[in-house]
Amino acid sequence: MQQCILLVGFCCYGLKLLDMSILRNEIKNNLTQLKDEIDQIFAGGRDTVLSEVTVGQVYGGMRGLTALVCNTSFVDPYSGLHVGKYTVEELADRFPEEIFFLLCTGKLPGLDFLSEFRNELNERAGVPQYTWDMLRVLPEDTHPMSMLSLGILSMEQESVFKKNYLKGIAKADYWKYTLEDALNVIAKLPELAAGIYRIRFCDGKLIERDPELDWAANLALMLGLPDSGNEFANLMRLYLVLHCDHEGGNVSAFTSRVVNSALSDLYYAISAGLNGLAGPLHGLANQECLRFILAIKEKYGDDVDESQVKQFVLDTLDGGKVIPGYGHAVLRVTDPRFKEFMNFGKQHCSDDVCYQIANKLFHVVPDILKTYKGGKVANPWPNVDAASGSLLYKYGLNQFDYYTVLFGVSRVLGFCAQNVLAQGLGQPIIRPKSVTNKWVAEKLMENKVNS
């Protein structure tokens, strides 16, 4: 009899919606409010011009072009990331699970949420065996980000959205099935990410999750670092909170949204977003930062002074390379997320050489970048990646090829929330217009004639 019930449960798996009532109701409320706001905006002037686009912007990565709406989070150039109405400082002590709720609903959850969410994730956890089998046969030097992206993609046929879309569902319900996929992926992510670490850098033996632990503590546990302890779990919580989202235009979030806008399910969209995060100008900068710090340590030893650090930075720039962890497409101040990491370091790692070098870099790099090549660098200040690696290193996570995987685990929260809300708002496929050089040149001529 029990087997029968199990079988029925199994057959329905992927087609029924599990109960996640608090989150689901609050997303519904958020969508209602967002829809009302959009109706009012449209009533107030659908044809109002928000932003003009220059030739420079079209050829320059669309920098500064206001062309997207994203309601999960907002980045102010001078005060940094805001999730809902909260600043980074206000969220640093929260759990990543609460941040996911906030991204999706615009509100922080009540006291009951964490335990309901943990139960829900426990039900949905468990990476399929075929994913482990696939990861284990990849070449030994496969980058951990490729493994993460492939790991997610390998589970694509589990998509609840896809199964139901094929059966025929109403557009108004797309978000509910997208949320199902989001919860399934989020539940499996710590296990997948930690498993990638164990397969790629350790003996390949996986460590079981503990159903009593929160998301970040479970990740810390399953990595299996010797003597990492509670402090490392706290660093993981902070890390997974600080990297969660950065509005809609960053490479990875935008990629994920574009892919999902074609109704490719979340597995495709997350995998695609992670592929963008794996670039050194974006998420991979955090592994590059630690490589940079270790190169300074290697060259000058543990007692490196600021003038030596300065020389190393100048040599790097003269070699035509960027200083990883500095600069940003939107921010124009020291990233508040960097400050939070530095605060953590000050409290727990102040005697660590890598943390100290990260601090020395902070003292010298901005002044150098401010005047470098006539001040061409728009933002000379550190971004989120400048300090995180030195903290991970201190706790024994010394395989820095792995660092962007942790960034990815956190950023998936943002991909999921952005796509759930976009589906709930019925947003259309994203397809801006491109033109040729010839078209632009003709436009310039036309403007000259008319002026």
Ligand SMILES: CC(=O)SCCNC(=O)CCNC(=O)[C@H](O)C(C)(C)COP(=O)(O)OP(=O)(O)OC[C@H]1O[C@@H](n2cnc3c(N)ncnc32)[C@H](O)[C@@H]1OP(=O)(O)O
């Ligand atoms: C999670 C994140 O994605 S945060 C960013 C992580 N990336 C890094 O830390 C890598 C180092 N930083 C950079 O490469 C850039 O600052 C980016 C990619 C973050 C932003 O790029 P942009 O918005 O184009 O920056 P910006 O307008 O300042 O670029 C102007 C010039 O300054 C250069 N520049 C920008 N930042 C730096 C830097 N840290 N070191 C040296 N040169 C820099 C650019 O390469 C560009 O040079 P070019 O005109 O010869 O092509």
Ligand SMILES: O=C([O-])CC(=O)C(=O)O
């Ligand atoms: O916003 C960006 O362009 C880069 C990013 O994702 C971040 O800083 O977290």
